[in-house]
């Protein structure tokens with residue numbers, strides 16, 4: 001602490017600075033009205049702070065230089081300590097007025113950051129503040145320190161770090177590890193977060209163990225003594241005792257198990273080794289340890305470990321912490337955070353029946369196994385090349401091959417055990433991660449904690465590295481087989497003709513089809529999921545990456561849109577999918593009709609019938625009548641586009657492979673081949689229409705309709721029949737079909753329209769005689785006019801049945817065509 005240069009000007013300046021501090025505290029009170037630690041005050045909360053401070057210090061003169069700076073710092077420190085002492089003396093920490101202290105500390109922190117006072121002043125005051133308070137008060141001070149940690153440690157850390165370390169260590173000395181475990185943790189965390197990662201001040205460089213932490217337990221009675229003490233008539237405690245207290249052993253291994261009272265001393269004796277691993281260098285101790293750990297492990301394995309851990313949950317602990325911090329129930333906390341083991345014999349059964357407890361002990365054992373394996377011959381060999389200059393943590397002892405095997409096997413058993421039970425895999429992963437990180441710290445310590453920060457590379461070294469990299473990258477020397485190229489070795493080995501033929505192999509010059517990777521990637525996926533062995537799995541993983549990359553490169557030529565849809569880089573399947581969507585623009589052109597305009601039955605409509613019977617004409621008619629209600633499900637086809645056809649409107653024109661993919665991926669609700677051309681309707685197209693709120697209409701030939709039915713596609717199946725063979729023939733001729741084809745169609749007609757077949761497949765049939773009338777019939781069926789009319793007729797009585805108007809006649813017409821011919825017959829008879 002700088003000595004105060006007491007002189008007249010100094011005393012006057014201290015007075016002025018004290019007045020300034022009072023003013024600043026008044027300013028702070030008007031800026032921050034809450035009596036809380038938060039929010040911190042900032043320099044901007046005080047008007048022209050630097051200037052006001054210069055004025056307050058003006059009596060010291062305007063000299064510069066180190067001596068003047070020391071005088072200024074001393075004056076500010078004296079004024080600060082005066083005010084600080086006044087605040088401590090007059091304001092209890094619980095009082096809302098204590099906010100003045102927090103504000104004052106903020107002011108000091110601002111001055112310190114600006115280099116106006118000694119950087120460590122804040123922490124000197126903090127040390128005194130901690131000294132002046134009870135542990136409950138220290139918690140509040142720590143709340144302040146934690147909330148300002150970044151700010152108060154970011155600048156001039158070198159000048160502050162000793163004061164921080166001293167203050168925290170002093171506090172730790174006051175805290176009980178058993179009662180204030182959580183607070184100790186906060187102090188440690190504060191230290192770790194304040195000090196740079198590579199700071200050596202807290203490293204146990206000498207590798208000392210905390211040997212005072214002795215776990216005391218009830219030593220077993222020497223043989224014979226118990227007989228003297230125990231009443232002969234009292235039966236020896238049965239093994240079943242353990243079961244009655246909650247420990248369940250496997251029936252099979254019960255006989256091999258020690259009773260819990262026998263296990264008790266063996267189990268607790270492990271703690272001695274856990275706290276002093278160096279004892280393992282004594283062979284006798286090591287043998288005993290191995291034996292005890294083996295027995296413990298066996299006992300643990302026999303305990304069913306499928307129960308949930310019984311220890312207080314994290315939430316409970318958090319609640320307790322909160323309570324403690326609120327000062328409401330300090331006692332409860334001291335019970336839940338006891339770092340010492342309770343080793344009473346009476347508790348033993350309960351303790352080892354708790355999965356958390358067993359895990360806790362096994363993690364200790366795992367740490368010891370790592371310690372032992374560090375001494376294995378293999379590890380020693382590896383470490384021989386390592387700079388292990390810190391002899392305090394490198395040991396000359398070497399583990400024998402048998403002991404190495406024991407430690408390795410034990411480590412595996414423990415690891416397997418930890419993975420079992422409630423959230424076992426998660427718990428084990430956490431332990432594994434912590435231990436793996438810890439190993440790195442061990443190496444660092446062995447190498448005498450070399451600086452973690454790397455010095456900047458010199459410009460000369462950078463230029464040298466850059467030139468070398470450029471040289472490597474621009475080396476034009478040809479490799480025997482450039483990356484990705486197909487081997488040309490066969491040119492040497494085979495005769496000229498065969499070699500030339502091979503050279504012309506399509507695979508050599510043609511980019512493979514995108515789809516060719518789909519099956520291969522699926523095969524790799526299968527192998528990864530159900531590997532034959534580790535090698536095949538590794539090969540499949542590597543193969544999948546390479547194939548996915550190649551597939552992406554090919555897809556990038558014409559399927560860039562699909563790339564947006566790749567969420568997981570390991571799943572590129574989307575690039576194989578058909579991206580043909582229903583034409584969005586078209587959908588947008590025709591807005592979806594209102595609810596009232598929709599029929600009550602919203603199943604898709606399948607309009608089917610012989611060629612040229614008028615399916616399209618009927619669909620057009622229906623769609624004209626009800627705009628925005630229906631949308632045509634455009635089929636996919638493998639044929640080329642004809643003149644006037646628009647992709648996505650007439651058909652979705654796709655390649656054979658793409659069509660096959662849709663078909664094999666169960667994405668077609670019907671498909672078939674006509675004249676060597678594939679046609680099919682994608683379920684995606686239908687879903688898109690439904691999602692747009694419309695009803696899909698599928699125009700299908702008879703075979704396709706049958707296919708959809710066989711595929712259980714839900715729809716209303718409507719057959720369009722010609723009024724007569726002649727009228728159909730006429731339309732077929734008009735369509736320009738060859739006469740042979742027309743003959744074939746007409747010849748097949750009776751078979752196609754055979755009653756039984758029709759009634760199985762279709763829900764209704766409509767005779768397309770006069771177009772307008774047929775459309776009306778279709779409309780009536782779709783909007784269930786017939787059903788409505790039936791209801792109406794029932795309500796209106798007979799009269800209407802006798803004087804049916806034209807519309808009713810139409811309805812009757814539909815009914816006559818209903819596939820149940822007997823009913824139709826009756827209807828016909830009625831209307832006739």
Ligand SMILES: Nc1ncnc2c1ncn2[C@@H]1O[C@H](COP(=O)(O)OP(=O)(O)OP(=O)(O)O)[C@@H](O)[C@H]1O
Pocket residue numbers: 609610611612613614615616617618731734735768769770771772774
């Ligand atoms: N009721 C009708 N009266 C007169 N002409 C009609 C009638 N229905 C359809 N047509 C005409 O018959 C021709 C074939 O009709 P449409 O294309 O609708 O039949 P389709 O069943 O859809 O044929 P394809 O099976 O070949 O697709 C068209 O020129 C159409 O205008």
